[in-house]
Amino acid sequence: MLTQEKLVPELLADKKTITGSEALIISLLNEGVDTIFGYPGGAIMPVYDALYDYMDRFNHVLVRHEQGGIHAGQGYARASGKVGVVFATSGPGATNLITGLADAQIDSTPLVCITGQVYAQLLGTDAFQEADVVSISAPVTKWNYQITDACEIPGVLAKAFYLAKSGRPGPVLIDITKNAQLQPFDCVAYKPCSHVRSYRPKPIIRKEYVAQAAELINQAKKPFVLWGQGVILGSAEQEFKAFIEKSGIPAAWTILGAGAIPSDHPQNVGMLGMHGNYGPNVLTNECDVLIAIGMRFDDRVTGRLDKYAKQAKVIHLDIDPSEIDKNVKTTVPVWGDCKETLPLLTALVEEKSHTEWLQKFNTYHQKEVEEVMQDELHPTSGEITMGEVMQQLNELTNGDAIIVSDVGQNQMVACRYAKLNHTRSNITSGGLGTMGFALPAAIGAKLGAPDRTVIAFAGDGGIQMTIQELGTIMQSDIDVKIVIVNNQFLGMVRQWQQLFHEKRYSFVDITSPDYVKVADGYGIPGKKVSERENLRNSLQEMLQHKGAYLLEVMVTKENNVFPMVPQGCSVSEIRLK
Amino acid sequence: MSNQDHMEKQEFNFTVYTENHVGLLNRIATIFSRRKMNVESLNTSPSEIEGIHRFNIVIIETEEVVHKLAKQIEKQVEVLKVYYHTNKDVIWQEMALYKVPTDIIAEKALVERLLRENGARAVVIRKDYTVFETTGHREETDNLLKVLQSFELIEFVRSARIAIIKDSEGFNRKLREFEKAEPGNETIESRDLNTRNNVFSM
Ligand SMILES: Cc1ncc(C[n+]2csc(CCOP(=O)(O)OP(=O)(O)O)c2C)c(N)n1
Numbered sequence: 001m002l003t004q005e006k007l008v009p010e011l012l013a014d015k016k017t018i019t020g021s022e023a024l025i026i027s028l029l030n031e032g033v034d035t036i037f038g039y040p041g042g043a044i045m046p047v048y049d050a051l052y053d054y055m056d057r058f059n060h061v062l063v064r065h066e067q068g069g070i071h072a073g074q075g076y077a078r079a080s081g082k083v084g085v086v087f088a089t090s091g092p093g094a095t096n097l098i099t100g101l102a103d104a105q106i107d108s109t110p111l112v113c114i115t116g117q118v119y120a121q122l123l124g125t126d127a128f129q130e131a132d133v134v135s136i137s138a139p140v141t142k143w144n145y146q147i148t149d150a151c152e153i154p155g156v157l158a159k160a161f162y163l164a165k166s167g168r169p170g171p172v173l174i175d176i177t178k179n180a181q182l183q184p185f186d187c188v189a190y191k192p193c194s195h196v197r198s199y200r201p202k203p204i205i206r207k208e209y210v211a212q213a214a215e216l217i218n219q220a221k222k223p224f225v226l227w228g229q230g231v232i233l234g235s236a237e238q239e240f241k242a243f244i245e246k247s248g249i250p251a252a253w254t255i256l257g258a259g260a261i262p263s264d265h266p267q268n269v270g271m272l273g274m275h276g277n278y279g280p281n282v283l284t285n286e287c288d289v290l291i292a293i294g295m296r297f298d299d300r301v302t303g304r305l306d307k308y309a310k311q312a313k314v315i316h317l318d319i320d321p322s323e324i325d326k327n328v329k330t331t332v333p334v335w336g337d338c339k340e341t342l343p344l345l346t347a348l349v350e351e352k353s354h355t356e357w358l359q360k361f362n363t364y365h366q367k368e369v370e371e372v373m374q375d376e377l378h379p380t381s382g383e384i385t386m387g388e389v390m391q392q393l394n395e396l397t398n399g400d401a402i403i404v405s406d407v408g409q410n411q412m413v414a415c416r417y418a419k420l421n422h423t424r425s426n427i428t429s430g431g432l433g434t435m436g437f438a439l440p441a442a443i444g445a446k447l448g449a450p451d452r453t454v455i456a457f458a459g460d461g462g463i464q465m466t467i468q469e470l471g472t473i474m475q476s477d478i479d480v481k482i483v484i485v486n487n488q489f490l491g492m493v494r495q496w497q498q499l500f501h502e503k504r505y506s507f508v509d510i511t512s513p514d515y516v517k518v519a520d521g522y523g524i525p526g527k528k529v530s531e532r533e534n535l536r537n538s539l540q541e542m543l544q545h546k547g548a549y550l551l552e553v554m555v556t557k558e559n560n561v562f563p564m565v566p567q568g569c570s571v572s573e574i575r576l577k
Numbered sequence: 578m579s580n581q582d583h584m585e586k587q588e589f590n591f592t593v594y595t596e597n598h599v600g601l602l603n604r605i606a607t608i609f610s611r612r613k614m615n616v617e618s619l620n621t622s623p624s625e626i627e628g629i630h631r632f633n634i635v636i637i638e639t640e641e642v643v644h645k646l647a648k649q650i651e652k653q654v655e656v657l658k659v660y661y662h663t664n665k666d667v668i669w670q671e672m673a674l675y676k677v678p679t680d681i682i683a684e685k686a687l688v689e690r691l692l693r694e695n696g697a698r699a700v701v702i703r704k705d706y707t708v709f710e711t712t713g714h715r716e717e718t719d720n721l722l723k724v725l726q727s728f729e730l731i732e733f734v735r736s737a738r739i740a741i742i743k744d745s746e747g748f749n750r751k752l753r754e755f756e757k758a759e760p761g762n763e764t765i766e767s768r769d770l771n772t773r774n775n776v777f778s779m
Contacts, residue, residue, distance in 0.1 A: 138600060142654070143654045144600070321651075325645070
């Protein structure tokens, strides 16, 4: 890392008259930003003009749509742990960010989005490309602010980065009017922000609750850990591993928590929720102490709430006090950053192994292997399945790749079956379920983790929602592997129509372009595979290719993802078929 | 608070201490509107501390829901602290203004008595109309409204509720504590610690 002094001598010198736009760029440099996803336009032109002088300092990725830009920012943040930075112009540029903001808000992804805005004196006049983005984005941002005076820029930017990454992270949007971007002012040295009067990023840790939690755990016969993305966001993977290894407790994950410990860790018993694993769902209603760590009991995880873990005492570790008791009542709340609370808890819990209890999970797992996984992962006849594609990828990458899945059946298959050896390797739109997420997020993930293999895994529906980002891949030469699992349906919706709407398939068959030709049009090599005997070689070829590659895999049209906890049912009513 | 209070819908008074920030009103309003909840009354004013704003918000809900709403409001960056109370734990007032035709009210009513009975006063008396004012609880302002309806009431308006917390020492000390403890040592009590053995949920 360059030191601050080397980075920005401009601001460390005494006062200097600069424009708001230049102050913005310098603020970004001070925050250590080197990657920006953006798209220019009228109201943000002064910023792009200032950027022109700093081209060598940033990798600015010109996306093809602002939604692609913000998803790329999300992928970047999720893969790297850094704040994703996105530029967009006013009006349509800014409104195109909204889906990504909502996605980042619900999945706690740190972003700073800069939008241009019309001149301050035009605000409220329905000026050209004026949209009230501060109001529009308020419910989907952790914080937002409109700057109309250049003097505010360094201070507000510092606050934006601090708020985006501290406490429970989230997206921040800063809207800057064009006059403020152009305005010259005397800029003094950049001061990073570490305190906001009304904001407390972390609640105080109450040691007595940690002690009570430990006592419950030590008395438990059948304790069960559920972990979520909080472990990853808090960089608490080691602390988490130490806790479960000492306590010997079986642990299951939400899809955003996947990968915090390796898939093959003996105490990793699998995925929770609607399409999660059999044992973790059923045994949620059998455990005696449920320990939730950095997860928020989403309805896709809990199923029917009044039949969820009623027998258990609940310990909930979370950094966000509003999550405690929100969906599931806790017996003992452990407020705080789990990076700090887990070691306290680990110190107090007894060393145990819970072998018999763990064995129960294994028994359920065996049943799931026989009734679901065998056919899904190792079919010997019929068309290719999505699971088998993932399985082959696991073998070829040895679980070292970053898997960026889209939404639908492909996502559930990817999350269920991807072998993950490393943290920050499962990137998907969890809370919002945004189709079209995978391709742009994979672009960001690759830039956030350039040394890793990044695979976008998408359905034929989702890929078509943001397929324009192939242009970004072409222009910026980004090495992402794109796997389209094509079932010629909006598969997940079709599955629900089959299971719950008497197979009345209403607008779920979807046609596709010739993806290989489309990729070719963008100068990206590609291939289509429909035969099992060609699958592995094709995947191999894709992985070995230097640079982006698109592989379309034709898969069974009407396969369903199982197990499944039907909506409105209890987790113990999980169906294997 | 008794268990029954906990489960029943009733009026709750939120007292919210905030920074004065453009857009915060919108953020707080959407916490209610996204849950399709009606805000009965909303007042913003300065507080006893310079630069700190105070919202009074009234909604009709169960304590369980109110507790969650309070945490969601407190989560907003510019919000320092949220309290909520039932009506019996606050001293509250609403003000109302009534415009009536002067000739009719003078001719048909015993104005003196009417004002006395309703704790009201005349703030403006003109040839064409008279404006009365009264301050009190909802029933009191409603009462006068009912009476004046029969005197060709022209206009009526009632203010948002303002409420003072009975057993509060003000926010000064709390704020000093809040700012002293760094980083962020807000004590959060679990209301139900040790009282709940089983998981239960809405
Ligand atoms: C933007 C958006 N629109 C609609 C949906 C609803 N939806 C969820 S899954 C799904 C089908 C996805 O189909 P496809 O991308 O082909 O993936 P598959 O389920 O077949 O793997 C749809 C339409 C959504 N999640 N996101």
